[in-house]
Amino acid sequence: MRVALQLTGLTRRFAATTAVDRLSLDVASGEIFALVGPDGAGKTTLMRLLCGALAADEGGALVDGIDVISQAERVQSAIGYMPQRFSLYPDLSVMENLRFYGTIFGISRSDFEARARSLLVDFALADFADRLAEALSGGMKQKLALACTLIHRPSTILLDEPTAGVDPVSRREFWRLLYGINRSGTTIFVSTPYMDEAERATRVAFMTDGKIVSVGTPAELKAALHGEVVEVRCSRYRDARRALHGIPSVRSVEMFGDALHVLVDSAETSISDFRRQLQAIGIEDGAFRSVPPSLEDAFVAKLSA
Amino acid sequence: MNWRRAWTIARKEYTQFFRDKRTVAATMLLPLIQVVLYGYLSSDVRYQPTVVWDLSRSAESRHLIEAFTNSQYFSMKYRAQSMGGVVRRIADGQALAGIVIPPNYASLLHQGKTPQVMVAVDASDATAARTSLSVAQAIGASVSVGIQRKAAIERGIPIPKVGVDVRARAWYNTALRQEVFIVPGVLALVMQFTMTFLSMSTIVRERELGTLEQLVVSPIRSSELMLGKMLPLMTIGYINVTAILLMAVLWFGVPVAGSVLLLYFTVLVFFFTTLGTGILVSTVAKTYIQAIQLIQFFLMPSMLLSGFIFPVDAMPVPLQALSYLVPLTYFLVIVRGIIIKGIGVEYLWPQITLLAALGLGVFIFAVTRFQKRID
Numbered sequence: 177m178r179v180a181l182q183l184t185g186l187t188r189r190f191a192a193t194t195a196v197d198r199l200s201l202d203v204a205s206g207e208i209f210a211l212v213g214p215d216g217a218g219k220t221t222l223m224r225l226l227c228g229a230l231a232a233d234e235g236g237a238l239v240d241g242i243d244v245i246s247q248a249e250r251v252q253s254a255i256g257y258m259p260q261r262f263s264l265y266p267d268l269s270v271m272e273n274l275r276f277y278g279t280i281f282g283i284s285r286s287d288f289e290a291r292a293r294s295l296l297v298d299f300a301l302a303d304f305a306d307r308l309a310e311a312l313s314g315g316m317k318q319k320l321a322l323a324c325t326l327i328h329r330p331s332t333i334l335l336d337e338p339t340a341g342v343d344p345v346s347r348r349e350f351w352r353l354l355y356g357i358n359r360s361g362t363t364i365f366v367s368t369p370y371m372d373e374a375e376r377a378t379r380v381a382f383m384t385d386g387k388i389v390s391v392g393t394p395a396e397l398k399a400a401l402h403g404e405v406v407e408v409r410c411s412r413y414r415d416a417r418r419a420l421h422g423i424p425s426v427r428s429v430e431m432f433g434d435a436l437h438v439l440v441d442s443a444e445t446s447i448s449d450f451r452r453q454l455q456a457i458g459i460e461d462g463a464f465r466s467v468p469p470s471l472e473d474a475f476v477a478k479l480s481a
Numbered sequence: 482m483n484w485r486r487a488w489t490i491a492r493k494e495y496t497q498f499f500r501d502k503r504t505v506a507a508t509m510l511l512p513l514i515q516v517v518l519y520g521y522l523s524s525d526v527r528y529q530p531t532v533v534w535d536l537s538r539s540a541e542s543r544h545l546i547e548a549f550t551n552s553q554y555f556s557m558k559y560r561a562q563s564m565g566g567v568v569r570r571i572a573d574g575q576a577l578a579g580i581v582i583p584p585n586y587a588s589l590l591h592q593g594k595t596p597q598v599m600v601a602v603d604a605s606d607a608t609a610a611r612t613s614l615s616v617a618q619a620i621g622a623s624v625s626v627g628i629q630r631k632a633a634i635e636r637g638i639p640i641p642k643v644g645v646d647v648r649a650r651a652w653y654n655t656a657l658r659q660e661v662f663i664v665p666g667v668l669a670l671v672m673q674f675t676m677t678f679l680s681m682s683t684i685v686r687e688r689e690l691g692t693l694e695q696l697v698v699s700p701i702r703s704s705e706l707m708l709g710k711m712l713p714l715m716t717i718g719y720i721n722v723t724a725i726l727l728m729a730v731l732w733f734g735v736p737v738a739g740s741v742l743l744l745y746f747t748v749l750v751f752f753f754t755t756l757g758t759g760i761l762v763s764t765v766a767k768t769y770i771q772a773i774q775l776i777q778f779f780l781m782p783s784m785l786l787s788g789f790i791f792p793v794d795a796m797p798v799p800l801q802a803l804s805y806l807v808p809l810t811y812f813l814v815i816v817r818g819i820i821i822k823g824i825g826v827e828y829l830w831p832q833i834t835l836l837a838a839l840g841l842g843v844f845i846f847a848v849t850r851f852q853k854r855i856d
Contacts, residue, residue, distance in 0.1 A: 227698040228698065229694060229697045229698050229854060230854060231854060248853075249700050249702075250700075252698055252699055252700045253700045257695075257698045259691060259694045259695060261691040261694075262691065263690060263691030263692045263694055263695045264692065264695070265493070265497065265690070265692060266690070267497050267500050267501065268493065268496065268497065272493075272496065276489060276493050277695075277699070279485060279486065279489040280486055280489060280490075280696070280699045280700070280701050281699060281700065282483070282485075282486070282700065324695075
C-alpha cells in the first residue's frame with residue numbers, strides 16, 4: 177500500500193485551544209478518505225496544516241512522501257486544495273480562472289489547453305467558459321473550484337467541506353465527479369458535515385476536539401457500534417425524548433430526520449419498556465422498530481461514549 | 482523568481498482593474514478633480530469684498546480708495562453711511578474688510594497734518610487677514626510718499642529722500658501664482674494617496690474574497706506575488722502622473738522647469754514607500770474596513786506634516802523631526818524643486834537618497850512581514 181498522507185503527532189494550537197491534537201493517521205494512495213466531525217472539531221485547521229498554509233506546532237506530515245513542514249512549496253505543487261469558501265476570482269471568467277491557476281501551478285501552455293478542455297467537458301462547464309465566475313450558480317461555482325484544484329493533475333486533493341450549502345442535486349453530481357477523479361488514480365481527502373457523503377468514502381475518520389476518535393471503513397465503524405438502534409416515531413418528540421432518556425438501558429436518544437434513534441444493548445427487550453414509558457406520559461401513538469445502525473448512529477455513539 | 486508566475490499575477494490584476502469601470506473612473510478622474518479644485522481654491526486672497534464709509538467725500542479720499550482698488554486685493558463692493566453699516570456688512574460676512582475715512586481727511590492733508598484712516602479686516606481666517614493687512618499698510622505708505630512728493634513740488638522744496646530702497650524680486654514663481662506652488666504638491670499628494678490605497682486594497686480584497694488562501698497553497702513565492710501586484714499599480718501611477726502634468730501645463734499654465742525624466746525617476750523611487758505602506762497595512766488588517774481605518778492614521782498626519790499646506794520650517798521642532806520621517810516630505814521638495822525651480826540631481830540628491838532609503842526600508846519590512854501563511 178502506497179501512503180498518500182502520513183500524519184505523526186500533528187499538533188496546532190490557537191491561544192488556549194488545541195485545534196489539532198497529536199494527530200496520527202495514514203491515508204493510502206487511491207482512497208476517498210472522509211473526515212467527519214462537528215463544527216469546531218479542527219477539520220479545517222487539519223486541512224490547512226496538510227497543505228502548508230498553516231505552520232504546525234508539533235509533529236509532522238508527509239504528503240506523497242514529501243515533508244509539509246520543510247518543503248511546503250514542493251507539496252503545494254503536488255497537491256490540490258479546495259478551501260471551504262468559494263475562493264476564485266468573481267470578476268474573471270471560468271476560462272480565465274482556470275488559466276490563472278494553471279500558470280501559477282506551472283503547467284505549460286499546450287498542456288493547459290488540452291487539460292482545460294477535458295475538465296470543462298467532464299464538468300459540463302464548456303458552455304460557460306466565458307461566463308464570469310460571479311454569474312455561476314452555487315453548484316457550478318463548486319465545480320469550477322474543483323476544476324481549478326485539478327488543473328495541474330495533483331496526485332492528492334484536499335477538499336474542505338466542498339458541498340456545504342450546495343443543493344442535493346448538485347451534491348450528487350459533485351460526488352459523481354469525485355468518483356471519476358478517484359478512478360483515474362487521485363487520492364481524495366474530503367471533510368464533510370453530511371453523513372450520507374461519508375458513507376460513500378473508502379474510509380472515514382470521526383474527528384472531535386482536535387482528535388480522531390475512530391477510523392475505518394463505513395461498514396467497520398457501524399459494526400464497531402456495540403448495541404442496537406430502535407427507531408421511534410411518535411407525537412410530542414421533545415417529551416418522548418426526555419422520557420426515553422430516563423430508562424436505564426438507554427444509552428443515547430437522538431433526533432434523526434423525523435424520528436428518534438435510541439441506542440440500546442438489545443432492541444427486542446427494550447421496545448416494551450419504551451411503549452410503557454411513553455404511555456405513562458400520555459403518548460399513545462408510538463411506533464417502534466429495530467433498524468440497522470447508520471454511520472451517524474455510530475458517530476453519535478462514539479461522541480456520547 | 483519565476484517571471485511567468487509574476488507576469489500571470491500582473492496580467493490578472495490588469496484584467497480585474499480595467500474590468501471594474503467604477504475603480505477605473507475613480508482612479509483616473511479623482512486625481513484630476515483634485516488638481517482642478519486645489520488649483521482654483523488655492524488662488525490668492527484677492528478682490529476681498531470691502532465696505533467703505535467715506536466721510537470726507539473729497540478728491541483726496543477718492544484717490545485713496547482708488548489706490549486700494551488698484552491693488553486688486555480689495556474690491557469696493559459696499560458703501561456705508563454709518564459705523565453700524567460697516568460693522569453689519571462685516572458681521573454677516575458680506576464684506577471681509579472695512580475702510581473708514583474721517584470727515585477731516587482732506588483738510589488735515591492740506592494743513593500738512595497726518596489724518597488717520599481705519600482699515601478693519603475680518604481676521605477669522607488669519608492667513609488671508611495677514612495678507613490684507615500688510616497690503617493695506619503698503620498702500621498707506623505708498624499713498625503717503627506720493628502726497629509728500631506732491632506737497633514738496635508744490636512748495637518748491639527738494640523731494641525728501643527715502644532711507645532704504647528695498648528692491649524685492651520673486652524668483653522661480655515670478656508672478657507669485659499660488660497654483661504654481663500648489664499643483665506640483667497635488668501631484669505628490671495624489672501619488673501618495675492613490676498608490677497606498679490601491680496597493681492596500683489589492684491584497685486585502687484577495688484576503689476577503691478567500692483567494693489569498695488559494696494563492697497561499699500554490700507554489701507561488703511572496704516575491705513573485707508582490708512583483709506581479711506592483712507592476713500594474715506602477716503603470717496606473719505613471720498614467721496619473723502624466724495626466725496631472727498635462728493638466729498642469731495645458732490648463733493651469735504651470736510648466737515643468739526641470740527634467741521630466743528625473744521627475745519620472747523620482748516617482749519610481751516614491752512608489753516603494755507608498756506601495757510598501759499599502760502592503761504593510763494589508764498584513765495587519767483583516768478586512769477592508771479595518772485597512773481603511775488604519776491607513777487614515779498614516780495618510781492624514783503625513784499630509785499635514787509633509788509641508789503640503791504648512792511649511793516644515795515653520796513647524797515646532799518636535800513636529801519638524803516627525804516630518805522628516807514622512808516620505809512625502811522629501812518627495813514634495815523633489816517635485817517642487819524639479820517643476821518650479823528647475824533644479825536637478827546636483828541639489829536634490831540628499832532628498833532622493835533619503836527617500837530611497839526610507840522606501841526600501843518600508844518595502845523590505847512590508848514584504849518580509851507578508852508571510853505566505855493564513856495566520
